[in-house]
Amino acid sequence: MSKTFTRDEVSRHNKADDLWIIIDSVVFDLTRFLPAHPGGEHVLIEIAGKDATEEFYALHRHSILQKFSKFAIGNIAGEAPKIAQQENGAVSKVPYAESSFWMGSKTPYYNESHIAFRKAVRAFVDAELRPHAQEYEDNGGKVALELYQKMGRFGLLASRIGPGAHLKFVPSLPAGIKPENFDYFHELIAHEEIARLGSPGFADGLGAGFVIGLPPIMAFGSKEMIQKVVPSILLGDKRVSLAITEPYAGSDVANIRCTAKRTPDGKFFIVNGVKKWITNGHFSDYFVTAVRTGGPGHSGISMLLIERSDGLETKQMKTAYSSAAGTAYVTYDNVKVPVENLIGKEGGGFPVIMFNFNHERWLIIAAVNRGSRLVTEEAFKWAVQRKVFGKPLIEQPVIRFKLAKMIAEVESVQNWLENVTYNMTKMSYKEQSLHLAGPIALLKYQSTRVAHDVSDDAVQILGGRAITKTGLGSVVEGFQRTYKYGSILGGSEEIMADLGVRQALKSFPKDARL
Ligand code: HEM
Structure with a gap:
């Protein structure tokens, strides 16, 4: 796109079958695009051959120019763009668009490693996740395995559940932060950068399940369970969700009805019941499930790690946001679960939930x-x-x-x-x-x-x-x-x-x- 034109030259391309316009000093040939323009042909023909910068920005997001950059054919000689380009990984200059430290204030909280971490995470999110965000947000669907794996290998999944031993399960953390130097401010940054996508359903699809499903396993699971489940989730190969809420119980967790009864040989639980609003449930491999193994109230609740298996079904729920979040209605119909899958003690589920x-x-x-x-x-x-x-x-x-x-x-x-x-x-x-x-x-x-x-x-x-x-x-x-x-x-x-x-x-x- 190294060609240059004068404004006078552009003005001669002013008809439907030869239609150029100028946006922020860049010349676009929209002749082929005209019939496909979502805003109609008329508006473009009206402004053909002219500078359409003001009209364009009154009606479109800047990102549209990037998406349709193939129609750009050159620049106006001697002029440079005046509107800031939205570069991947850039910090916004709009006042208050970033929290104060990132806009130049002093801080007692952040150090060099947080700055490097934010930079690396933002660049990754802008380059690897943002290009897919709108599509998933609009059309839903299961987020591609490669995206989780990229996040996992980059260390972004591990960065979302706090400091701790789990950080050693991934090859490295963003910006090469050492696990022993990782703190809650790094994690805060990781959550903020994902939320900055502005695509809530897609963002939750990227990991709203494991951020709450994995900590109970890490804190209360057996060594074998941790070894089997945690690395596969943090590397992005598998998915887990936390299954507590039911049509009968939400904030009143003690009322859950889903039951787990031991088989006569004592080696398995048979689980029956339903769970509702389970984020990521529709595509999860593991369900950290609250079950009733005893009488009513808190003390009758246990937590079980349940793998997707015979008798466990998930149905996508239609919620206000994108189905990319995989919000599910989960049914357990005589699901057989080994007793080794208890997370914590039998009857000790409530502290696990609260943890x-x-x-x-x-x-x-x-x-x-x-x-x-x-x-x-x-x-x-x-x-x-x-x-x-x-x-x-x-x-x-x-x-x-x-x-x-x-x-x-x-x-x-x-x-x-x-x-x-x-x-x-x-x-x-x-x-x-x-x-x-x-x-x-x-x-x-x-x-x-x-x-x-x-x-x-x-x-x-x-x-x-x-x-x-x-x-x-x-x-x-x-x-x-x-x-x-x-x-x-x-x-x-x-x-x-x-x-x-x-x-x-x-x-x-x-x-x-x-
Ligand atoms: C490179 C040039 C342009 C491209 C690639 C382009 C592309 C698009 C796209 C993709 C949309 C629908 C997306 C959306 O909902 O935001 C749209 C809508 C529209 N465009 Fe353009 N456009 C261009 C220039 C212009 C210009 C110069 C005008 C007017 C002078 C214009 C007028 C409109 C109008 C009126 C709409 C409908 C907006 C609405 O629904 O509120 N477009 N354009």
Whole structure:
């Protein structure tokens, strides 16, 4: 594309059978594209031979130019593009589009290894995952095995379940971080970078199952079980999901009905029951399943590792987001499971279920708030570029007020999240359970309330585009359709708020008075 043209030359190609336009100093020959243009022929013929930069950006995302770059035939002599190219792996320059440290602020939390890690992960996500994101988000389908394997070999799957011995199961971690130097800030970055894709169903398809399904195995599984299952998941060869919720029981886990009864020889469990809303379940090889092996209540619950086998069936559920997440209804019909597959002790399932709750909630906060930040960036960009009533939208005080609220809310959650994450790096598991369960619950509550507000404001700023699946508002549309997941999964907003205050009451001084 090294050819150059004058504006005068371009202006002579101004008919349907010979149609050139200029976008940001690049010359496009759209003659062959004309009949296929989704916006119709008329609009292009009207602007044939002219500079269409403003019209183009008022109607399309920048990525469309990259997708249709084959129609670019040269540049205008002596001119250079003025609109920033969206390079793979680049950091956004839009204010508040990245958390403060990444935009130049000082930080007590991040060091060189986090910077290198973020750079490597972002480049990987932009190059390997982003090109597939929209397709999976729109059309669903099982995410290709090669994508999991690429993520696995790159160390990105292992990076999503915290520091620990499991990091040695993969050849290396992004940016060559040593397992012993890996901390919760690296993990935070990994979750944020996946959420930054802005494709919630696809993002969950890439691993919402193992981030909650694997920790119980790693903490309570036998050596043999860990050796058999964990490396295959972390390398991307197999998939696992956590199967707890049922049509009968959600946040009230103690009410689960799925049963596991020992065979007369005591060597197997026979499992019967159903599980619902199991993320990744539709394509999982393993199901970490909560079953009732005893009487009612907590003490009758056990956890079993169940392989996809005779009697276990999964049905894709139609949810608000892409079927790429593989959300499933799972039925167990006399499924035979060796007793060696118990995760923890028989009747000791409840502590296994509880074990990873704080971590699960923390990573949901990270993903939800990165989504809120992304949507804020989209709204900010749109408010600046959209002209309405003769001036940019951003010149309306009411729009600036909305953006102020969005930014302030997102930054508040981020700062609390980084504070909690720092505490996670300094506390033992036991200390985290004691001191962080309350703050994490309250922060999860806050992050999903913020997502609610941000989504609402972003939709108002983008207008009709935000209720249209494709085009300029596609990211905001996806967010407003799916942000509610975070306010239900891992403990509902109401339960989080209540838990946070109940935890606080435990240390409430008995002698405190007004
Ligand atoms: C390289 C040049 C262009 C390409 C590759 C292109 C491609 C596309 C594509 C893929 C869409 C549908 C995607 C979406 O929903 O966002 C679209 C929609 C549209 N395009 Fe273009 N286009 C180009 C230039 C233009 C220009 C110069 C105009 C107007 C002067 C225009 C007017 C429209 C309109 C009105 C729509 C429908 C937008 C809507 O539904 O809100 N296009 N174009």
